[in-house]
Amino acid sequence: MHDLIRTILAFALVMGLLVFVHEFGHYLGARWRGVKVDVFSIGFGPALYRWHDRAGTEWRLSAFPLGGYVKPHGFDDPEDASPEQKAAWIPGRTFHDKPVLSRAIVIAAGPLFNFGFAILLFTLLFMVAGKPELKNEIAQVMPGGPAEKAGLKPGDVVTRFGSLAIFNYADLQQQALHHPGETTTLVVRRDGHDLTLPVTLASVPGAKPGAPPKGQLGISALAVPGKPMGFVQAARAGVEETWTVSVETLQGLGQILTGQRSAKELGGTIRIAQMSGQVAAYGFASIISFMALLSVNLGLINLLPVPILDGGRLAFYAIEAARGRPVSRKVQEISFQAGFAVIAGVFLFSTVNDLSNLGLFHWLARTTG
Numbered sequence: 072m073h074d075l076i077r078t079i080l081a082f083a084l085v086m087g088l089l090v091f092v093h094e095f096g097h098y099l100g101a102r103w104r105g106v107k108v109d110v111f112s113i114g115f116g117p118a119l120y121r122w123h124d125r126a127g128t129e130w131r132l133s134a135f136p137l138g139g140y141v142k143p144h145g146f147d148d149p150e151d152a153s154p155e156q157k158a159a160w161i162p163g164r165t166f167h168d169k170p171v172l173s174r175a176i177v178i179a180a181g182p183l184f185n186f187g188f189a190i191l192l193f194t195l196l197f198m199v200a201g202k203p204e205l206k207n208e209i210a211q212v213m214p215g216g217p218a219e220k221a222g223l224k225p226g227d228v229v230t231r232f233g234s235l236a237i238f239n240y241a242d243l244q245q246q247a248l249h250h251p252g253e254t255t256t257l258v259v260r261r262d263g264h265d266l267t268l269p270v271t272l273a274s275v276p277g278a279k280p281g282a283p284p285k286g287q288l289g290i291s292a293l294a295v296p297g298k299p300m301g302f303v304q305a306a307r308a309g310v311e312e313t314w315t316v317s318v319e320t321l322q323g324l325g326q327i328l329t330g331q332r333s334a335k336e337l338g339g340t341i342r343i344a345q346m347s348g349q350v351a352a353y354g355f356a357s358i359i360s361f362m363a364l365l366s367v368n369l370g371l372i373n374l375l376p377v378p379i380l381d382g383g384r385l386a387f388y389a390i391e392a393a394r395g396r397p398v399s400r401k402v403q404e405i406s407f408q409a410g411f412a413v414i415a416g417v418f419l420f421s422t423v424n425d426l427s428n429l430g431l432f433h434w435l436a437r438t439t440g
Contacts, residue, residue, distance in 0.1 A: 085362055112141075144164050150400065186313060209226065211225060212225060213289035223290065230259070231256075236326075251286035252272060272286040380414070383410055
């Protein structure tokens with residue numbers, strides 16, 4: 072029960088803060104470009120508490136803290152607005168009346184704030200705890216394990232797992248976990264030369280009863296603890312880390328889309344909640360690092376050119392800027408419907424992955440078999 076409460080509280084804190092940062096970016100972008108903000112809601116559903124600031128924005132604390140939204144003044148298309156809504160619009164303060172550049176700034180500000188928040192968190196982490204480094208080479212090989220049988224040695228650097236390029240040691244661990252008992256090849260860099268070694272991964276039981284088995288190579292890497300940095304050095308490292316995480320995330324997503332990487336790696340809300348509870352048990356540094364990684368991912372996801380996401384709107388604004396007129400209303404409506412279907416499908420698929428990783432389907436198979 073204690074673990075469940077910790078997981079729920081950690082998840083609400085992590086997601087609530089990250090979504091607040093994202094929406095606060097939209098809010099400040101709108102204020103900067105002269106757009107009135109009607110509502111800033113922290114969470115969804117019925118408002119538990121509300122108040123108005125001097126600019127006339129209604130701030131809400133809502134019942135379900137898993138998200139939030141900002142409603143700019145006059146965000147609705149004039150063709151969709153009722154006469155009463157149009158009568159309430161303040162000339163010069165509506166979103167739809169602003170030039171395309173101003174509208175793009177308001178939309179882009181949300182993801183950009185997520186990247187900025189990640190940089191801030193990484194900077195804070197490196198100032199307090201330093202930047203620990205996990206060496207991208209094998210430090211130890213388990214006697215009798217799959218790696219030793221394959222001929223791996225300390226000092227080797229694994230560059231490919233089957234046909235998949237490996238970014239770092241943590242990526243290698245992740246790939247091994249998802250291929251229990253499978254036979255594949257490893258491309259290893261040793262003394263400046265590349266070797267291709269066949270290997271059959273071990274299959275170990277999941278951590279919980281009914282959980283699917285996990286793959287294991289039988290190796291470990293050298294972890295070098297970091298030293299606290301000064302502000303300038305930590306800020307520079309924070310920018311570099313945010314860039315590195317962004318590039319590796321996009322590369323991983325590209326590999327999933329091209330079939331090089333298993334789609335089972337996609338995780339959703341349940342996995343984020345589970346990981347939130349786990350990192351909360353490890354202390355301050357783990358929570359900060361986890362939030363920074365999620366903030367980068369939230370920024371990247373929202374910049375994907377999928378209608379209904381911020382990136383989709385920015386794509387429409389780019390077309391509008393190039394053509395000199397907005398994309399037709401019909402095209403936008405069809406695109407938003409398609410975008411919603413894509414997002415709903417990804418959410419459903421990732422939820423199934425999460426439940427599978429928790430062992431739900433294995434448990435159902437055993438109890439009904």
